[in-house]
Amino acid sequence: MSDAIGNVVSDAILDQVAFDASGLVAAIAQQHDSGEVLMLAWMNRAALAETLSTGQACYYSRSRQRLWRKGERSGQTQRLVELRLDCDRDAVLLLVDQTGVACHTGRRSCFHQAVRDDGLVAISDPEVDPDHLYGA
Amino acid sequence: MSDAIGNVVSDAILDQVAFDASGLVAAIAQQHDSGEVLMLAWMNRAALAETLSTGQACYYSRSRQRLWRKGERSGQTQRLVELRLDCDRDAVLLLVDQTGVACHTGRRSCFHQAVRDDGLVAISDPEVDPDHLYGA
Helix, strand or coil: CCCCCCCCCCHHHHCCCCCCCCCCEEEEEEECCCCCEEEEEEECHHHHHHHHHHCECEEEECCCCEEEECCCCCCCCEEEEEEEECCCCCEEEEEEEECCCCCCCCCCCCCCEEEECCEEEECCCCCCCHHHHHCC | CCCCCCCCCCHHHHCCCCCCCCCCEEEEEEECCCCCEEEEEEECHHHHHHHHHHCECEEEECCCCEEEECCCCCCCCEEEEEEEECCCCCEEEEEEEECCCCCCCCCCCCCCEEEECCEEEECCCCCCCHHHHHCC
16 A cells, blocks of 8 residues: 555645546556456545545445445445556546455456457356345 | 457447447556556547457547547557456456557556655656657
């Protein structure tokens, strides 16, 4: 974990992020050691500030229009290892340590459909029963 | 390269992508062997179709409002190895083989700024002089 994580986040850092007209930036979560891309979500300023200050990934749910503390229901949390911005500062890359699975389908990564000749093909199987994740 | 790449792309695949109200999806480019996340850009339906049919990454430039054939000026092209969609089908992951550098600053990855105690810190150096990439 970098020294900057877990401390109060200065406005100076947040002010440098180029949030879009909706106040959001795209955020990629990548498993820090394997390099696997786990998911793409969105952050507003509050989500980014919370992620940096707590060291746990917090996104902004566009469908629910509120902060989404990753794993709050499923327990499948993401511990932040490092946070990077791209050259335009309008995209975020989170290097995380994923507990369990990132995807609500029970698969490790959300990117589990590949384009093949016969269309979209699932390239991984669920590791966890989604009913167990969300208490159906 | 998967069998689906380099052939005419069926509308059946493109119809399954959840483009947003602006007709775009976020697209992550990842180096296929090292796992390095290179950049995040956007694709419209035409860009996605061209990427699949040519096997070379083509994005949609929101600033220029036209197709952006990656490397068309700089020569820093991205050969497509595999294309994946996420569970909601509103984000694309391209596994690519990057020629040279992905970033217009001459760095390998666009995600070259990390949050540290003293703010944003560049964590990689340019490998190529940007003036050489764009013929300044």
